[in-house]
Every structure is written in C-alpha cells, then in structure tokens.
Amino acid sequence: MEEFILNLKKQILQALNLEKITMEDIDTDARLFEGLGPDSIDVLDLNILLEKNYGLKIHAAEKGKKLLCYVRTMAEYININKK
Amino acid sequence: MANRVFVTGIGIIAAIGNHTEEALQSLTQKRSGIVKGTTLDTIFKDNIPFGEIKLSNKVLAEKLNIPSSNSYTRTALLAMTSAKEALVHAQIKDIRNARTGLISATSVGGMDRSEQFFKEYHQDKNKGRLRDIVGHDCGDHTEKIADFLGINDYMTTLSTACSSSANAIIAGSRMIKNQILDRVIIGGADSLTKFTMNGFNSLMIFDRNFCRPFDETRFGLNLGEGAAYLVLESEKMLEREPRKILCEVKGFGNASDAYHQTASSPDGFGACLAMRKALESAQLKPSDIDYINAHGTGTPNNDLSEGKAIENVFQDMLPLFSSTKAYTGHTLGATGAIEAVLCVLAIQHGLIYPNLNFTTPMKELAIRPVTELITNAKVDHVLSNSFGFGGNNTSLIFSKIYN
Amino acid sequence: MAAYIKGIGIVSPLKTADSSDFPSEISVPVGLPFLKCIEPAYKKYLDPMASRRMSRSIKMGIYAAKRCLEDAGVEIPDAIITGTGLGCIEDTEKFMISLLDNNETLLNPTPFIQSTHNTISAQISILLKCHGYNFTYVHRGFSFESALLDSLMMLKEEPSGNILLGGMDEITEISHHILYRLGHWRKTIAGEGAAFFLLCNTKGTSDYAKIDSVHTFYKPANDEEIRNQIRNFLHQKQLDFADIDLAVLGINGDGKLDLPYHALMNDILKDACNVKYKNLCGEYFTSSSFALWLAAIIMKGQQVPDTVLIDKKAEKPIKNILIYNHYRNINHSLILLQNAEL
Numbered sequence: 001m002e003e004f005i006l007n008l009k010k011q012i013l014q015a016l017n018l019e020k021i022t023m024e025d026i027d028t029d030a031r032l033f034e035g036l037g038p039d040s041i042d043v044l045d046l047n048i049l050l051e052k053n054y055g056l057k058i059h060a061a062e063k064g065k066k067l068l069c070y071v072r073t074m075a076e077y078i079n080i081n082k083k
Numbered sequence: 084m085a086n087r088v089f090v091t092g093i094g095i096i097a098a099i100g101n102h103t104e105e106a107l108q109s110l111t112q113k114r115s116g117i118v119k120g121t122t123l124d125t126i127f128k129d130n131i132p133f134g135e136i137k138l139s140n141k142v143l144a145e146k147l148n149i150p151s152s153n154s155y156t157r158t159a160l161l162a163m164t165s166a167k168e169a170l171v172h173a174q175i176k177d178i179r180n181a182r183t184g185l186i187s188a189t190s191v192g193g194m195d196r197s198e199q200f201f202k203e204y205h206q207d208k209n210k211g212r213l214r215d216i217v218g219h220d221c222g223d224h225t226e227k228i229a230d231f232l233g234i235n236d237y238m239t240t241l242s243t244a245c246s247s248s249a250n251a252i253i254a255g256s257r258m259i260k261n262q263i264l265d266r267v268i269i270g271g272a273d274s275l276t277k278f279t280m281n282g283f284n285s286l287m288i289f290d291r292n293f294c295r296p297f298d299e300t301r302f303g304l305n306l307g308e309g310a311a312y313l314v315l316e317s318e319k320m321l322e323r324e325p326r327k328i329l330c331e332v333k334g335f336g337n338a339s340d341a342y343h344q345t346a347s348s349p350d351g352f353g354a355c356l357a358m359r360k361a362l363e364s365a366q367l368k369p370s371d372i373d374y375i376n377a378h379g380t381g382t383p384n385n386d387l388s389e390g391k392a393i394e395n396v397f398q399d400m401l402p403l404f405s406s407t408k409a410y411t412g413h414t415l416g417a418t419g420a421i422e423a424v425l426c427v428l429a430i431q432h433g434l435i436y437p438n439l440n441f442t443t444p445m446k447e448l449a450i451r452p453v454t455e456l457i458t459n460a461k462v463d464h465v466l467s468n469s470f471g472f473g474g475n476n477t478s479l480i481f482s483k484i485y486n
Numbered sequence: 487m488a489a490y491i492k493g494i495g496i497v498s499p500l501k502t503a504d505s506s507d508f509p510s511e512i513s514v515p516v517g518l519p520f521l522k523c524i525e526p527a528y529k530k531y532l533d534p535m536a537s538r539r540m541s542r543s544i545k546m547g548i549y550a551a552k553r554c555l556e557d558a559g560v561e562i563p564d565a566i567i568t569g570t571g572l573g574c575i576e577d578t579e580k581f582m583i584s585l586l587d588n589n590e591t592l593l594n595p596t597p598f599i600q601s602t603h604n605t606i607s608a609q610i611s612i613l614l615k616c617h618g619y620n621f622t623y624v625h626r627g628f629s630f631e632s633a634l635l636d637s638l639m640m641l642k643e644e645p646s647g648n649i650l651l652g653g654m655d656e657i658t659e660i661s662h663h664i665l666y667r668l669g670h671w672r673k674t675i676a677g678e679g680a681a682f683f684l685l686c687n688t689k690g691t692s693d694y695a696k697i698d699s700v701h702t703f704y705k706p707a708n709d710e711e712i713r714n715q716i717r718n719f720l721h722q723k724q725l726d727f728a729d730i731d732l733a734v735l736g737i738n739g740d741g742k743l744d745l746p747y748h749a750l751m752n753d754i755l756k757d758a759c760n761v762k763y764k765n766l767c768g769e770y771f772t773s774s775s776f777a778l779w780l781a782a783i784i785m786k787g788q789q790v791p792d793t794v795l796i797d798k799k800a801e802k803p804i805k806n807i808l809i810y811n812h813y814r815n816i817n818h819s820l821i822l823l824q825n826a827e828l
Contacts, residue, residue: 048592126590201582222625239632240625242603261639281585282598339611339620473608
C-alpha cells in the first residue's frame with residue numbers, strides 16, 4: 001500500500017502541476033489543500049488522473065471534493081474500486 | 084460628462100439569422116438557431132448541439148467581395164459582415180466627417196484558422212500554411228474591419244472572456260462621454276473552434292443536450308458563434324447630423340467577483356456590484372427596469388449565482404427576465420454585443436423574449452424566467468448582463484428615447 | 487488628463503524584478519534566440535499552493551503587479567487595466583498540443599482557463615480581493631497604450647482612484663519560430679516582459695513622473711504624417727518639438743522599420759537626447775510598457791544610462807520626455823511624460 005501511495009503522490013503532483021512541491025512534502029493524512037479543500041478545477045484534474053490511470057470517475061461533485069482532500073482516502077477509494 | 088450616448092445602427096450575424104431582420108424573425112417565432120452537429124472536424128461533430136452559422140467562409144467572403152484565396156479568419160469575416168450592416172443601418176453619410184473609433188472584442192480571435200495551422204505544425208515545424216496563422220491574434224479582426232470600413236482615427240480590441248463585447252460597449256461609451264470620439268463602432272465576434280469546444284468540455288460544463296438556462300435540470304452551455312456591432316454616437320454628433328436614434332446607452336457597470344478563475348461566487352457578489360453600478364450610472368431604480376436579458380448560460384454555477392444576484396438587487400421589484408442563449412448558444416466574446424442588439428430590438432419593437440427550454444424551476448431561487456414571447460410590452464429600460472471567466476462582470480442599461 | 491506614476495514593478499530581461507532602478511550590470515542572456523526575462527524568486531509574493539496552476543507569464547505578471555503596489559504603498563487598487571498582445575501564449579500552445587496528442591479526450595482544463603487573455607488581470611483581482619473595474623486590451627502594438635488611455639480616462643471620471651496599469655507579453659519557442667517563419671526576427675530580436683504602474687491624480691513626494699497624454703495612430707502614409715501626428719499631439723499640451731528634452735524611441739535594429747525614427751532624429755528630434763530600449767527588452771507587442779519604465783526612472787533620477795543612448799547625452803534638466811514606438815509600421819504610439827515636480 002505504501003508503494004502505491006508513493007506512486008499516487010507522484011501522479012497528484014503531475015496532475016496538479018505542483019512544481020516546487022516534492023512527494024515528501026505531501027502528508028498522506030493531512031489535508032491536501034489549504035482552506036476549504038480542492039476547488040472545482042482540482043476536482044477535474046484529479047478526476048482525469050483517476051480515469052486515465054485507474055478507469056475510475058467520481059460523479060458527485062461533493063463526494064469527489066471530500067474524497068480528494070486526503071491522499072489516504074483517495075488511495076483507499078482507488079484500491080476498492082479500481083478496474 | 085454630460086454627453087449622452089445613442090445607438091444609431093445595429094448589425095448581427097448568429098445562429099438565429101444572418102442579419103437583423105432574420106434574427107428578429109427567429110426570436111418572434113421562438114425558433115432557436117441551435118441544432119445538433121457541426122461542420123467542424125471534431126469528436127463532437129455529431130449529436131452535440133451548437134449555434135453554428137450556416138454560411139461557409141467561402142460564402143461569407145463572397146458576400147463581402149473578398150477574393151476566395153484569402154487569409155481572413157472566420158471571426159474576421161463574421162465581424163466584417165455585421166459591422167458593415169451596422170454602419171449601413173446608421174446611415175452615416177461620410178465616416179470621415181467626425182472622430183470615429185472602432186472597438187471590437189473577441190475571446191479566441193482567429194483560432195478557427197490557427198488550430199488548422201497548428202495541427203500540421205505540431206507534426207512538422209516546417210508544415211502549416213502561414214496564411215492560416217497570420218490572423219491568430221485578437222487584434223487581427225479589428226484591423227480587418229477598420230481597413231474594410233475606412234476607420235482610422237482610433238481602434239482597439241478587448242478580451243475579458245464572456246464579458247468582452249459588453250465591455251467594448253462600456254469603453255466606446257466612455258470615449259464618447261469623455262469627448263475623445265464623436266462616434267464609435269463597437270461590438271465583438273467569435274467563431275466556433277475545436278479549441279473552445281474542448282476547453283468547455285474539459286471544464287465539464289458542455290451540455291450534450293439543448294441547454295436549459297435557469298432550469299433545475301440544467302447541465303451546461305451550448306456553444307455558438309456570431310458577431311454583432313452597434314454604432315454609438317454622441318448627442319452633439321446627432322445635433323449636427325440628425326438621424327434616427329434606436330435607443331440610448333443609459334448606464335453601465337463593470338466589477339470583479341474576485342472569487343475564482345472559472346466559478347462565480349455562490350451569492351453572485353460581483354454580479355450584484357455590476358448591476359448596482361449600472362443602475363447608479365443610469366440614475367435609475369431597480370423598479371425602473373422592464374426587462375433583464377440575463378447572461379444565463381445554462382451552467383449550474385452561473386445561473387445560480389446570477390439568479391441569487393438578481394434576487395438580491397431587485398428583491399420584490401423583479402422585472403421580467405430571460406436568457407436568450409437557448410436561441411443563439413453562448414457566443415463567448417460576441418455575446419455581450421449580440422445580446423445588446425437583442426436588447427435594442429426589444430426596445431424598438433416592444434418585445435420580451437422567452438427563456439426557451441425552461442420546464443422545472445430551480446429549487447434555490449424564488450424567481451422564474453419568462454417562458455412566453457410578450458409583444459406590445461412596455462420596454463423602456465433594459466438591463467443586459469454578461470459575466471466572464473475570471474469573475475469579470477458587466478451590466479449594461481439601454482433605454483428608449485421618447486422625442 | 488494627467489496622472490502621477492507612484493509605483494512601478496517590472497519583470498524584464500534585465501535584473502529589474504526586485505528593484506525598479508536601472509540595474510548596475512547588464513547581462514546579455516546567451517543560448518536563446520530571444521531575450522527572456524530574468525525571473526524572480528516567486529515565493530516572495532506567491533504561495534506555491536496558491537500559484538499551483540499559474541504558468542510562467544502569469545507569475546511574472548502577478549509578481550510585477552505586487553511589486554508595483556508595494557512600491558506605491560497601495561494595498562488594493564480601485565481598478566486593474568492591462569494590455570497584452572498575445573496573452574498567455576504558452577498556455578494556448580499547451581492546450582492545443584494536449585488536444586492534438588490526446589485526440590480531444592480527457593484534457594486538463596487548466597491551460598484552457600489560463601489561455602483567456604484576461605487571466606493575469608483576473609488572478610490579480612482574486613489574490614487582492616479587488617472588486618473594481620477590470621479590463622484587458624489585446625490589440626497588437628496598441629494593447630498597452632489602450633490600457634493607458636483607459637487609465638487616464640478613469641482618473642478623470644474617478645479623481646480619487648488608484649489605478650493599476652500593466653502591460654505584458656511572453657515569448658515561447660513555438661511562437662518565436664512561427665513569427666520567424668512569418669518574416670520576423672531576421673534583423674531584430676524578440677523579447678518579453680511584464681511592467682505594472684500605479685497611477686493616481688494626487689501629487690506625492692516621490693513620484694516617478696507625470697503622464698500627460700497618450701495617442702495612437704494607424705498605418706501612417708509617410709514620415710510627414712508621423713511628424714504631423716507628433717506636432718498635433720504636442721500642441722494639445724501647448725508644446726513644440728523644441729520642448730522635447732528626451733525621446734525614447736522603439737528602434738529595433740531592422741533598417742527598414744527603423745527609418746521613421748532616423749527621419750525624426752535628423753529633423754524634429756535633432757536637438758533632443760535620443761534613447762533606445764529594445765536592445766534591452768527585445769521586440770514585443772507591449773514593449774512600450776518597458777519604455778515607460780525606462781522613461782519614468784530617467785525622469786525621476788534625471789540620469790540617462792549609457793547603454794540606451796543613441797547620440798548625444800541629455801544636456802538640460804529633463805522636463806518633457808516623448809516615447810514614440812511603432813510595431814511593424816502599423817501600430818504607432820506616442821506617450822508624453824513630464825517631470826512630476828512641475
């Protein structure tokens with residue numbers, strides 16, 4: 001699981017175009033985004049990551065926002081649902 | 084700044100008609116110009132609704148007497164067509180007899196041809212026809228209009244996403260009020276492109292069905308293309324050279340939502356500001372407005388935000404309102420000017436346009452748009468909204484002139 | 487209509503990002519066929535998470551804007567008015583490439599959003615929570631001048647306002663190559679930059695200069711028309727050619743395009759101190775914003791850097807500076823600066 005999470009962090013960095021941030025900077029269990037969480041564009045970007053790499057799509061906007069706040073919850077969702 | 088600004092000519096080309104008369108017929112016959120499919124070579128080519136103009140570039144060029152082997156973008160051709168109509172309509176005897184400016188607007192300029200260039204260039208850097216890229220930038224179509232109509236005193240181009248040509252109307256009006264120009268041809272143009280189709284699709288606000296502004300089941304927008312121009316003239320100019328006045332540009336307001344790059348604030352803060360600024364500049368009360376032509380794109384976010392803003396500003400003095408985007412599609416940079424022309428026609432002919440495709444009211448709003456065409460209406464003051472990406476919010480007020 | 491320049495922020499191919507003064511050393515960048523900006527450490531003004539989507543040109547624009555506001559001691563301006571000829575062209579290219587490479591499927595929206603021409607103005611308004619008027623002009627070599635004219639009009643309408651005025655354009659390898667194929671850059675060098683100015687009506691103690699007026703004209707027929715345009719422009723301010731102490735000229739190294747400038751230097755500007763600037767910033771649609779920075783710091787410091795001198799040094803106190811530039815002999819513009827003390 002840990003290796004999977006590392007890989008996921010790499011994909012997140014790429015999807016969100018976070019140049020100056022490294023994988024070590026991302027805490028698996030801390031909120032990914034400052035303030036209120038991912039905005040609508042982040043949700044779109046991360047959805048593309050999920051669909052391209054795991055064949056998954058989160059349809060409900062609110063569900064997506066909650067899930068995508070933490071690397072841990074994203075990883076768990078992918079593990080359960082990936083095709 | 085006592086100089087009043089009057090509209091003396093209008094021109095339009097959009098999915099609802101190739102000129103003003105045709106557009107008016109579509110509006111009064113409740114005939115939307117949006118149909119499924121497009122002639123563009125894209126994965127969206129079948130089954131997705133677009134407000135595409137049925138004239139090819141070849142035909143547009145022929146009508147303008149331009150040789151067929153040209154480098155004119157579709158945006159430029161549409162712009163020149165409707166700018167010419169507006170000028171002819173204004174019956175100006177000599178364009179050079181007063182300080183005349185041209186202010187146009189667009190969101191993607193000549194992208195209709197540049198994307199064709201780029202497709203080849205991307206494969207091989209020596210490929211791609213240069214005549215396809217030379218008109219890429221936003222200023223190109225404006226200079227094409229200027230050369231075509233012989234306007235030389237002042238020209239510029241604006242681009243603020245979907246509020247672009249509404250802002251051109253503000254810019255032109257202010258140049259007249261500040262006595263820098265006596266008259267100005269203002270408007271905007273945008274043609275359908277794969278770039279914008281894919282852009283809105285990537286934002287997931289692209290409806291695969293016909294758009295339903297202010298409806299609970301709305302999903303997104305239908306893209307359209309088009310151009311519209313208005314001739315604005317100063318009070319002094321019309322005293323010197325009396326001609327028919329269509330209406331007055333009574334007030335305007337531009338404000339920033341300052342919330343998010345693509346989403347509007349939930350309470351429509353920027354939209355409220357823009358509408359209030361417009362009312363203040365027109366020295367009118369909310370109760371003076373007879374009709375609001377909403378931005379009403381049919382996206383979940385805009386219609387909620389705008390709806391809340393309208394409720395906030397007008398409260399229990401709500402005028403009749405509708406979005407006309409189910410007629411024309413969302414024409415991006417041209418939308419402000421196209422809807423301005425529709426507002427002028429509404430004033431001229433006493434019309435209130437229906438908000439097509441509306442069936443289910445939005446849960447969050449108490450207000451409902453007009454769903455039937457109203458004729459012989461009292462249309463003295465019309466408010467027109469155009470809200471662009473980046474939270475750029477513009478409201479314009481047009482008023483009837485009683486002699 | 488006149489306004490005082492209270493603050494400046496500029497990111498350019500010179501080391502100007504953190505100080506608006508003329509840099510003490512000029513380093514000519516090597517390895518690229520165009521003049522690229524020397525970029526600052528963005529984290530001074532931009533949080534990495536907040537700027538996660540911003541492309542290079544947006545970061546440069548925001549940095550220059552924030553520096554300008556800091557320089558002027560203004561937190562939130564009343565209006566943001568900018569000019570750009572091509573907008574964020576890198577994002578346009580990115581989205582276009584992505585569209586082609588992915589066959590219109592599963593595209594990231596970010597470069598599409600950034601490609602809208604008013605992105606920089608919008609991002610500034612979002613970061614500052616500025617709800618004021620926000621316009622972006624996009625007309626080739628008139629882009630910055632249109633924004634300047636709008637700013638001056640705005641100050642006439644709202645005399646107590648602080649207007650943030652900006653001009654910016656970026657160069658990419660793709661756009662450079664395409665323009666090269668179109669015949670540009672054979673005798674001149676492309677460049678880029680972002681320059682912001684804080685304008686207001688109230689005279690202060692450390693203003694850079696007073697901007698008196700701006701004028702644009704299109705495809706002049708000949709040198710005589712250019713002279714007439716300048717004459718009329720100056721006469722409106724009760725000035726004559728002889729009143730011009732210093733002229734900042736858009737000479738770009740292309741002999742044919744430079745002819746109008748040389749004609750003026752042999753004629754109405756023969757007694758002025760003539761200065762060039764495109765050797766430092768390169769040619770781009772909004773290069774006159776770089777020229778305005780140069781003119782403003784010359785006016786404030788009453789000193790002319792040697793690297794920009796064309797002919798004689800400035801003799802008398804510099805009271806009136808004329809900026810004259812044209813883009814490919816199509817878009818011509820004039821800006822008049824006066825000493826803020828007068």
